[in-house]
Amino acid sequence: MKLRAGLLCAFLTALLLPFSSQGAWFGKQAAIMGTRIGVEVWHEDEQAANQAIESVLDEFRRLDQALSPYIETSELYLVNDRAAYQPVPISKEFYDLLETSQTYSQLTGGAFDITFASAGHQYDYRKEIKPTDEALDQTRPLINYRHLILNPDSQSVHFKQSGVRIDLGGIAKGYAVDRGIHLLEQRGIENALISAGGDSRMLGDHQGRPWYIGVQAPRDDKALAAVLPLSDTAISTSGDYERYFEADGVRYHHILSPKTGRSAEGLRSVTIIGPNATRTDALSTSVFVLGLKDGLALINRQKDVEAVIIDSQGQMHASQGLEDFKQSETTEVQPAHLGPVNTNPIRPEGSALGVRPAGAVFVPSKAE
Ligand code: ADP
Ligand code: MG
Numbered sequence: 001m002k003l004r005a006g007l008l009c010a011f012l013t014a015l016l017l018p019f020s021s022q023g024a025w026f027g028k029q030a031a032i033m034g035t036r037i038g039v040e041v042w043h044e045d046e047q048a049a050n051q052a053i054e055s056v057l058d059e060f061r062r063l064d065q066a067l068s069p070y071i072e073t074s075e076l077y078l079v080n081d082r083a084a085y086q087p088v089p090i091s092k093e094f095y096d097l098l099e100t101s102q103t104y105s106q107l108t109g110g111a112f113d114i115t116f117a118s119a120g121h122q123y124d125y126r127k128e129i130k131p132t133d134e135a136l137d138q139t140r141p142l143i144n145y146r147h148l149i150l151n152p153d154s155q156s157v158h159f160k161q162s163g164v165r166i167d168l169g170g171i172a173k174g175y176a177v178d179r180g181i182h183l184l185e186q187r188g189i190e191n192a193l194i195s196a197g198g199d200s201r202m203l204g205d206h207q208g209r210p211w212y213i214g215v216q217a218p219r220d221d222k223a224l225a226a227v228l229p230l231s232d233t234a235i236s237t238s239g240d241y242e243r244y245f246e247a248d249g250v251r252y253h254h255i256l257s258p259k260t261g262r263s264a265e266g267l268r269s270v271t272i273i274g275p276n277a278t279r280t281d282a283l284s285t286s287v288f289v290l291g292l293k294d295g296l297a298l299i300n301r302q303k304d305v306e307a308v309i310i311d312s313q314g315q316m317h318a319s320q321g322l323e324d325f326k327q328s329e330t331t332e333v334q335p336a337h338l339g340p341v342n343t344n345p346i347r348p349e350g351s352a353l354g355v356r357p358a359g360a361v362f363v364p365s366k367a368e
Helices: 002-016 046-067 075-082 092-107 114-120 133-142 172-186 277-290 292-301 320-332
Strands: 024-032 035-043 148-151 156-159 192-196 199-203 211-216 224-230 234-239 244-247 250-253 267-274 306-311 316-318
Touching: 024 046, 035 046, 035 172, 046 075, 046 092, 046 172, 075 092, 092 114, 092 148, 092 156, 092 172, 092 277, 114 133, 172 192, 172 199, 172 234, 172 277, 199 277, 211 234, 211 267, 224 267, 224 306, 234 277, 267 277, 267 292, 277 292, 277 306, 292 306, 306 320
Parallel strands: none
Antiparallel strands: 024 035, 035 192, 148 156, 192 199, 199 234, 211 224, 234 267, 244 250, 267 306, 306 316
């Protein structure tokens, strides 16, 4: 706890220190969408900065209300409740998100599949509940993105089978981060960072230098496996250590293989760097399911994304575009160049045990 408080102090101090007479960093954190949301902006005016930050947090709250599978008035809840019986007309935003999700299902050969929830909603990681083998046998055929029928004319969604459930947990936070960045841009802000658990996006750089983003070591919450100097980009990490429990020597975590309805095996974490957080979020979940070989191949086929993958032995692998970087730039990180320190884990109200933010960790010293 002492360490955490210390880090928080460093964080706040850093936020208040102006680096020139023309502006300062302003920041705030809040627990929304079952995770910690952090917003930092560079601004000349404190009041305007705070208004901008609040607008981002409000956007996260709005999206939580619309997309949560647990809030009975959410659009997603309504769809899960009714779409097996009739086509359900939905908002344009929700429709577009479903369509985007389907695109990732096609791109990843079904590794990304929002109908994972047909089985996923039978797990409760906090209460250490998992479906029985029989229940899974019955549920497995319900996991298939092709069960979703999207009709652009009526802007509606229909499930081909009853029992199908959807959940946007693999893409919604990334989408919310992108929405937040958009709102900041609209206000003329040029330097900012928004993070939502494992999904972050930077607008511009950090005082003329890159932001240094640490990739969490999957089995040591105080260590970093890598440090990435980044500007104007998004980064997402999916890990098997964020939401899980162990039983009979098996780690039951929150990323499911749509083929089995069970936790995907073979990797500990996947970090994706790319142009926006919707894309990095969906792809980090996807690559985690695909595994090392197929996952790296997918990323190497995409021009605009890179990956850092940590396998179940703790070995680190990088996509082609990061090979050179791995040898050069990480060694140049100097403490004086670092952004705020922000490594303390949180347990927001109502979140599962074992939840920790992955990805955006600012490091106090150079990479291991
Ligand atoms: P988080 O940042 O919440 O840890 P990740 O990006 O790592 O999220 O994705 C994990 C979440 O994605 C799960 O909590 C679940 O909601 C959802 N999910 C799990 N398996 C899949 C899958 N195969 N396809 C799409 N979404 C998934
Ligand atoms: Mg994801």
